[in-house]
Amino acid sequence: MFPKDTLNVLKYVLLALSKFMTFQCGGLPHWKINFLAQYTVLLMRLFTRDKPKIKVETTKNDGFSGWLKCTHCQEMLHANELKENLNCCRKCGYHYRLSAQERVDLLADPDTFTLLFESLRSLDPLVFVDSESYPERIAKAQAKSGHTEGVLTGTCSLDGHSIAFGVMDFQFMAGSMGSVVGERLTCLIEHAIKEKLPLVIVAASGGARMQESTLSLMQMAKTSAALAKLEEAGLPFLSVLTNPTTGGVTASFASLGDIILAEPGALICFAGPRVVEQVIRQKLPPGAQKSEFLLEHGMIDGIIHRHEMKGKLSQLLDYLTGNTREYLTLHAAHK
Ligand SMILES: [Zn+2]
Numbered sequence: 001m002f003p004k005d006t007l008n009v010l011k012y013v014l015l016a017l018s019k020f021m022t023f024q025c026g027g028l029p030h031w032k033i034n035f036l037a038q039y040t041v042l043l044m045r046l047f048t049r050d051k052p053k054i055k056v057e058t059t060k061n062d063g064f065s066g067w068l069k070c071t072h073c074q075e076m077l078h079a080n081e082l083k084e085n086l087n088c089c090r091k092c093g094y095h096y097r098l099s100a101q102e103r104v105d106l107l108a109d110p111d112t113f114t115l116l117f118e119s120l121r122s123l124d125p126l127v128f129v130d131s132e133s134y135p136e137r138i139a140k141a142q143a144k145s146g147h148t149e150g151v152l153t154g155t156c157s158l159d160g161h162s163i164a165f166g167v168m169d170f171q172f173m174a175g176s177m178g179s180v181v182g183e184r185l186t187c188l189i190e191h192a193i194k195e196k197l198p199l200v201i202v203a204a205s206g207g208a209r210m211q212e213s214t215l216s217l218m219q220m221a222k223t224s225a226a227l228a229k230l231e232e233a234g235l236p237f238l239s240v241l242t243n244p245t246t247g248g249v250t251a252s253f254a255s256l257g258d259i260i261l262a263e264p265g266a267l268i269c270f271a272g273p274r275v276v277e278q279v280i281r282q283k284l285p286p287g288a289q290k291s292e293f294l295l296e297h298g299m300i301d302g303i304i305h306r307h308e309m310k311g312k313l314s315q316l317l318d319y320l321t322g323n324t325r326e327y328l329t330l331h332a333a334h335k
Pocket of ligand 1: 091
Protein backbone atom coordinates (compact mmCIF):
# COMPACT_ATOMS: atom_id res chain seq x y z
CA MET A 1 0.00 0.00 0.00
CA PHE A 2 2.82 2.37 0.96
CA PRO A 3 6.30 1.91 -0.39
CA LYS A 4 9.11 1.49 2.12
CA ASP A 5 10.57 4.92 1.31
CA THR A 6 7.26 6.61 2.17
CA LEU A 7 7.31 4.89 5.55
CA ASN A 8 10.85 6.00 6.22
CA VAL A 9 10.09 9.59 5.19
CA LEU A 10 7.02 9.61 7.44
CA LYS A 11 9.02 8.24 10.32
CA TYR A 12 11.64 10.96 9.98
CA VAL A 13 9.00 13.68 9.55
CA LEU A 14 7.31 12.55 12.76
CA LEU A 15 10.61 12.36 14.61
CA ALA A 16 11.63 15.81 13.37
CA LEU A 17 8.22 17.13 14.38
CA SER A 18 8.60 15.61 17.83
CA LYS A 19 11.96 17.35 18.34
CA PHE A 20 10.54 20.61 17.03
CA MET A 21 7.52 20.46 19.32
CA THR A 22 9.57 19.47 22.35
CA PHE A 23 12.36 22.00 22.10
CA GLN A 24 10.79 24.88 20.19
CA CYS A 25 7.14 24.92 21.15
CA GLY A 26 7.29 23.41 24.61
CA GLY A 27 4.60 20.92 23.65
CA LEU A 28 4.44 17.28 24.68
CA PRO A 29 7.59 15.79 26.19
CA HIS A 30 10.03 14.36 23.68
CA TRP A 31 9.64 10.75 24.75
CA LYS A 32 5.87 10.91 24.37
CA ILE A 33 6.01 12.21 20.82
CA ASN A 34 8.87 9.88 19.97
CA PHE A 35 6.76 6.99 21.25
CA LEU A 36 3.80 8.27 19.18
CA ALA A 37 5.96 8.44 16.07
CA GLN A 38 7.30 4.92 16.51
CA TYR A 39 3.83 3.62 17.30
CA THR A 40 2.37 5.22 14.16
CA VAL A 41 5.07 3.62 12.03
CA LEU A 42 4.43 0.24 13.64
CA LEU A 43 0.70 0.60 13.04
CA MET A 44 1.28 1.47 9.41
CA ARG A 45 3.52 -1.56 9.01
CA LEU A 46 0.74 -3.78 10.24
CA PHE A 47 -1.39 -2.72 7.31
CA THR A 48 1.25 -2.56 4.64
CA ARG A 49 3.59 -4.86 2.84
CA ASP A 50 6.55 -3.63 0.88
CA LYS A 51 6.54 -6.63 -1.38
CA PRO A 52 3.88 -9.26 -0.83
CA LYS A 53 5.56 -12.62 -0.50
CA ILE A 54 4.02 -16.01 -0.33
CA LYS A 55 5.69 -18.22 2.19
CA VAL A 56 3.87 -21.39 2.85
CA GLU A 57 6.08 -22.71 5.56
CA THR A 58 5.47 -21.35 9.00
CA THR A 59 6.65 -22.72 12.27
CA LYS A 60 4.29 -20.64 14.38
CA ASN A 61 0.83 -22.01 14.96
CA ASP A 62 -0.86 -19.03 16.57
CA GLY A 63 -3.60 -17.27 14.66
CA PHE A 64 -1.65 -14.07 14.05
CA SER A 65 1.34 -15.46 12.22
CA GLY A 66 1.47 -16.61 8.64
CA TRP A 67 -0.93 -14.05 7.16
CA LEU A 68 -0.17 -13.18 3.57
CA LYS A 69 -1.59 -10.93 0.95
CA CYS A 70 -2.31 -12.55 -2.44
CA THR A 71 -0.14 -10.78 -5.00
CA HIS A 72 -2.95 -10.99 -7.53
CA CYS A 73 -6.21 -10.19 -5.78
CA GLN A 74 -4.82 -8.61 -2.57
CA GLU A 75 -6.97 -10.94 -0.48
CA MET A 76 -5.57 -11.84 2.94
CA LEU A 77 -4.74 -15.53 3.10
CA HIS A 78 -3.36 -17.66 5.83
CA ALA A 79 -0.34 -19.77 4.93
CA ASN A 80 -1.89 -22.91 6.37
CA GLU A 81 -5.09 -22.38 4.40
CA LEU A 82 -3.03 -21.76 1.27
CA LYS A 83 -1.12 -24.96 1.84
CA GLU A 84 -4.33 -26.92 2.34
CA ASN A 85 -5.61 -25.51 -0.94
CA LEU A 86 -2.50 -26.79 -2.80
CA ASN A 87 -0.99 -23.30 -2.87
CA CYS A 88 -3.90 -21.86 -4.86
CA CYS A 89 -5.55 -18.61 -3.76
CA ARG A 90 -9.07 -19.41 -2.63
CA LYS A 91 -10.42 -16.13 -4.00
CA CYS A 92 -8.77 -15.63 -7.40
CA GLY A 93 -7.42 -19.15 -7.94
CA TYR A 94 -3.87 -17.97 -8.62
CA HIS A 95 -1.48 -20.92 -8.60
CA TYR A 96 1.57 -20.34 -6.44
CA ARG A 97 4.58 -22.57 -6.87
CA LEU A 98 4.83 -26.08 -5.49
CA SER A 99 8.10 -27.72 -4.57
CA ALA A 100 9.11 -30.86 -6.41
CA GLN A 101 8.23 -32.99 -3.38
CA GLU A 102 4.79 -31.35 -3.08
CA ARG A 103 4.25 -32.08 -6.76
CA VAL A 104 5.16 -35.72 -6.23
CA ASP A 105 2.75 -35.86 -3.27
CA LEU A 106 0.05 -34.29 -5.44
CA LEU A 107 0.33 -36.59 -8.44
CA ALA A 108 1.87 -39.88 -7.31
CA ASP A 109 -0.16 -42.39 -5.34
CA PRO A 110 1.05 -42.46 -1.73
CA ASP A 111 4.41 -44.18 -1.14
CA THR A 112 4.79 -45.31 -4.74
CA PHE A 113 7.45 -42.89 -5.98
CA THR A 114 10.85 -44.54 -6.35
CA LEU A 115 13.75 -42.24 -7.17
CA LEU A 116 16.06 -43.30 -9.98
CA PHE A 117 19.38 -41.96 -11.28
CA GLU A 118 20.09 -40.13 -8.04
CA SER A 119 23.78 -40.95 -8.28
CA LEU A 120 24.22 -38.54 -11.21
CA ARG A 121 25.81 -35.36 -9.89
CA SER A 122 26.99 -32.17 -11.55
CA LEU A 123 30.66 -31.60 -12.26
CA ASP A 124 32.25 -28.25 -12.92
CA PRO A 125 33.96 -28.81 -16.30
CA LEU A 126 34.34 -25.10 -17.06
CA VAL A 127 35.53 -24.21 -13.55
CA PHE A 128 32.88 -21.50 -13.70
CA VAL A 129 33.01 -18.65 -11.21
CA ASP A 130 30.79 -15.57 -11.12
CA SER A 131 30.03 -14.00 -7.74
CA GLU A 132 30.67 -17.48 -6.36
CA SER A 133 31.88 -20.75 -7.79
CA TYR A 134 29.53 -23.24 -9.44
CA PRO A 135 30.16 -25.98 -6.82
CA GLU A 136 29.28 -23.46 -4.10
CA ARG A 137 26.05 -22.59 -5.87
CA ILE A 138 25.16 -26.25 -6.20
CA ALA A 139 25.85 -26.85 -2.51
CA LYS A 140 23.60 -23.91 -1.58
CA ALA A 141 20.84 -25.14 -3.91
CA GLN A 142 21.08 -28.62 -2.40
CA ALA A 143 20.75 -27.21 1.10
CA LYS A 144 17.82 -24.97 0.08
CA SER A 145 15.82 -27.53 -1.88
CA GLY A 146 16.81 -30.70 -0.07
CA HIS A 147 17.46 -32.38 -3.43
CA THR A 148 20.66 -33.28 -5.21
CA GLU A 149 19.74 -31.71 -8.56
CA GLY A 150 17.08 -29.71 -10.39
CA VAL A 151 14.92 -32.68 -11.29
CA LEU A 152 13.51 -35.71 -9.52
CA THR A 153 13.16 -38.75 -11.75
CA GLY A 154 11.72 -42.12 -10.98
CA THR A 155 8.76 -44.38 -11.31
CA CYS A 156 5.45 -44.24 -9.52
CA SER A 157 1.85 -45.13 -9.73
CA LEU A 158 -0.63 -42.42 -10.77
CA ASP A 159 -4.18 -43.42 -9.98
CA GLY A 160 -3.10 -47.00 -10.49
CA HIS A 161 -1.15 -46.38 -13.73
CA SER A 162 2.53 -47.27 -13.59
CA ILE A 163 4.45 -44.35 -15.08
CA ALA A 164 7.93 -42.97 -15.51
CA PHE A 165 7.77 -39.64 -13.73
CA GLY A 166 9.98 -36.57 -13.79
CA VAL A 167 9.46 -33.40 -11.75
CA MET A 168 11.61 -30.31 -12.09
CA ASP A 169 12.43 -28.33 -8.98
CA PHE A 170 12.38 -24.55 -9.45
CA GLN A 171 13.94 -24.10 -6.03
CA PHE A 172 17.12 -25.71 -7.33
CA MET A 173 18.93 -22.96 -9.27
CA ALA A 174 15.63 -21.85 -10.85
CA GLY A 175 15.05 -25.31 -12.29
CA SER A 176 17.83 -24.71 -14.80
CA MET A 177 18.73 -27.58 -17.09
CA GLY A 178 22.36 -28.56 -16.71
CA SER A 179 23.95 -31.78 -17.89
CA VAL A 180 22.63 -33.77 -14.92
CA VAL A 181 19.04 -32.61 -15.39
CA GLY A 182 19.30 -33.52 -19.08
CA GLU A 183 20.98 -36.85 -18.37
CA ARG A 184 18.49 -37.85 -15.66
CA LEU A 185 15.58 -37.05 -17.97
CA THR A 186 17.20 -38.94 -20.83
CA CYS A 187 17.81 -41.94 -18.57
CA LEU A 188 14.18 -41.69 -17.44
CA ILE A 189 12.95 -41.73 -21.04
CA GLU A 190 15.19 -44.72 -21.84
CA HIS A 191 13.91 -46.44 -18.70
CA ALA A 192 10.33 -45.78 -19.87
CA ILE A 193 11.13 -47.39 -23.24
CA LYS A 194 12.77 -50.39 -21.60
CA GLU A 195 9.95 -50.93 -19.11
CA LYS A 196 7.19 -49.88 -21.56
CA LEU A 197 5.93 -47.14 -19.28
CA PRO A 198 4.10 -43.97 -20.25
CA LEU A 199 6.04 -40.82 -19.38
CA VAL A 200 4.87 -37.78 -17.41
CA ILE A 201 7.18 -34.81 -16.85
CA VAL A 202 6.24 -31.72 -14.85
CA ALA A 203 8.38 -28.80 -16.03
CA ALA A 204 9.32 -25.65 -14.11
CA SER A 205 12.44 -23.99 -15.35
CA GLY A 206 14.29 -20.77 -15.95
CA GLY A 207 16.01 -22.39 -18.94
CA ALA A 208 19.50 -23.67 -19.63
CA ARG A 209 22.09 -23.54 -16.82
CA MET A 210 24.56 -20.86 -17.83
CA GLN A 211 27.31 -22.25 -15.59
CA GLU A 212 27.55 -25.22 -17.95
CA SER A 213 27.39 -23.22 -21.18
CA THR A 214 27.27 -25.44 -24.30
CA LEU A 215 27.05 -28.63 -22.25
CA SER A 216 23.76 -27.32 -20.94
CA LEU A 217 22.47 -26.46 -24.42
CA MET A 218 23.33 -29.96 -25.63
CA GLN A 219 20.73 -31.35 -23.23
CA MET A 220 18.02 -29.92 -25.46
CA ALA A 221 19.10 -32.13 -28.36
CA LYS A 222 19.70 -35.14 -26.12
CA THR A 223 16.30 -35.12 -24.42
CA SER A 224 14.56 -34.44 -27.74
CA ALA A 225 16.34 -37.36 -29.42
CA ALA A 226 15.37 -39.65 -26.54
CA LEU A 227 11.73 -38.57 -26.89
CA ALA A 228 11.84 -39.45 -30.60
CA LYS A 229 12.77 -42.99 -29.54
CA LEU A 230 9.91 -43.01 -27.03
CA GLU A 231 7.55 -42.11 -29.84
CA GLU A 232 8.97 -44.89 -32.04
CA ALA A 233 8.26 -47.27 -29.18
CA GLY A 234 4.62 -46.11 -29.23
CA LEU A 235 4.66 -44.83 -25.67
CA PRO A 236 2.83 -41.64 -24.68
CA PHE A 237 4.46 -38.59 -23.14
CA LEU A 238 2.33 -36.16 -21.17
CA SER A 239 4.03 -32.85 -20.58
CA VAL A 240 2.80 -30.62 -17.76
CA LEU A 241 3.98 -27.01 -17.83
CA THR A 242 3.93 -25.01 -14.64
CA ASN A 243 4.84 -21.45 -13.79
CA PRO A 244 7.38 -20.64 -15.12
CA THR A 245 8.57 -22.88 -17.96
CA THR A 246 11.03 -20.96 -20.07
CA GLY A 247 14.18 -21.05 -22.18
CA GLY A 248 15.81 -24.28 -23.28
CA VAL A 249 13.27 -26.44 -21.44
CA THR A 250 10.34 -24.91 -23.35
CA ALA A 251 12.43 -25.17 -26.51
CA SER A 252 13.05 -28.90 -26.06
CA PHE A 253 11.31 -31.74 -24.22
CA ALA A 254 8.59 -29.69 -22.52
CA SER A 255 7.05 -28.77 -25.88
CA LEU A 256 7.31 -32.29 -27.30
CA GLY A 257 4.51 -33.92 -25.31
CA ASP A 258 1.88 -35.96 -27.14
CA ILE A 259 -0.42 -33.90 -24.98
CA ILE A 260 0.77 -30.68 -23.37
CA LEU A 261 -1.11 -29.44 -20.34
CA ALA A 262 -0.46 -26.29 -18.34
CA GLU A 263 -1.57 -24.80 -15.08
CA PRO A 264 -3.66 -21.60 -15.19
CA GLY A 265 -1.72 -18.35 -15.52
CA ALA A 266 1.65 -20.06 -16.03
CA LEU A 267 4.39 -18.14 -17.81
CA ILE A 268 5.50 -20.32 -20.72
CA CYS A 269 7.98 -18.88 -23.16
CA PHE A 270 11.45 -19.05 -24.62
CA ALA A 271 12.65 -15.54 -23.80
CA GLY A 272 10.80 -13.70 -21.04
CA PRO A 273 8.47 -10.74 -21.71
CA ARG A 274 11.02 -8.11 -20.69
CA VAL A 275 13.66 -9.44 -23.09
CA VAL A 276 11.16 -9.71 -25.96
CA GLU A 277 9.96 -6.16 -25.36
CA GLN A 278 13.54 -4.88 -25.40
CA VAL A 279 14.24 -6.67 -28.68
CA ILE A 280 11.09 -5.77 -30.60
CA ARG A 281 10.73 -2.39 -28.85
CA GLN A 282 7.02 -2.92 -28.43
CA LYS A 283 4.83 -3.64 -25.47
CA LEU A 284 3.50 -7.19 -25.47
CA PRO A 285 -0.29 -7.58 -25.23
CA PRO A 286 -1.58 -8.29 -21.71
CA GLY A 287 -1.38 -11.97 -20.85
CA ALA A 288 1.05 -12.76 -23.67
CA GLN A 289 3.15 -15.84 -22.90
CA LYS A 290 0.63 -16.97 -20.29
CA SER A 291 -0.98 -20.40 -20.63
CA GLU A 292 -4.39 -18.92 -21.59
CA PHE A 293 -2.79 -17.02 -24.48
CA LEU A 294 -0.88 -20.11 -25.60
CA LEU A 295 -4.01 -22.28 -25.52
CA GLU A 296 -5.78 -19.73 -27.71
CA HIS A 297 -2.87 -19.85 -30.16
CA GLY A 298 -2.56 -23.61 -30.25
CA MET A 299 0.74 -24.17 -28.48
CA ILE A 300 -0.73 -26.19 -25.63
CA ASP A 301 -3.66 -28.59 -25.47
CA GLY A 302 -5.32 -27.73 -22.23
CA ILE A 303 -5.27 -25.71 -19.03
CA ILE A 304 -5.99 -27.78 -16.00
CA HIS A 305 -6.54 -26.52 -12.47
CA ARG A 306 -4.13 -28.03 -9.98
CA HIS A 307 -6.96 -29.74 -8.12
CA GLU A 308 -7.97 -31.58 -11.28
CA MET A 309 -4.53 -32.34 -12.67
CA LYS A 310 -4.21 -35.86 -11.29
CA GLY A 311 -7.68 -36.84 -12.49
CA LYS A 312 -7.02 -35.43 -15.97
CA LEU A 313 -3.64 -37.17 -16.27
CA SER A 314 -5.23 -40.41 -15.16
CA GLN A 315 -8.00 -40.02 -17.75
CA LEU A 316 -5.48 -39.29 -20.51
CA LEU A 317 -3.34 -42.27 -19.49
CA ASP A 318 -6.50 -44.37 -19.71
CA TYR A 319 -7.10 -43.20 -23.28
CA LEU A 320 -3.51 -43.32 -24.44
CA THR A 321 -2.59 -46.68 -23.03
CA GLY A 322 -5.83 -48.25 -24.24
CA ASN A 323 -6.76 -49.56 -20.84
CA THR A 324 -9.85 -47.64 -19.98
CA ARG A 325 -11.33 -48.56 -16.66
CA GLU A 326 -14.82 -48.77 -18.17
CA TYR A 327 -13.59 -51.28 -20.73
CA LEU A 328 -11.87 -53.38 -18.11
CA THR A 329 -14.91 -53.28 -15.85
CA LEU A 330 -17.23 -54.27 -18.71
CA HIS A 331 -14.81 -56.92 -19.87
CA ALA A 332 -14.67 -58.36 -16.37
CA ALA A 333 -18.48 -58.28 -16.09
CA HIS A 334 -18.88 -60.26 -19.35
CA LYS A 335 -16.54 -63.01 -18.27
ZN1 LIG B 1 -5.77 -14.20 -4.98
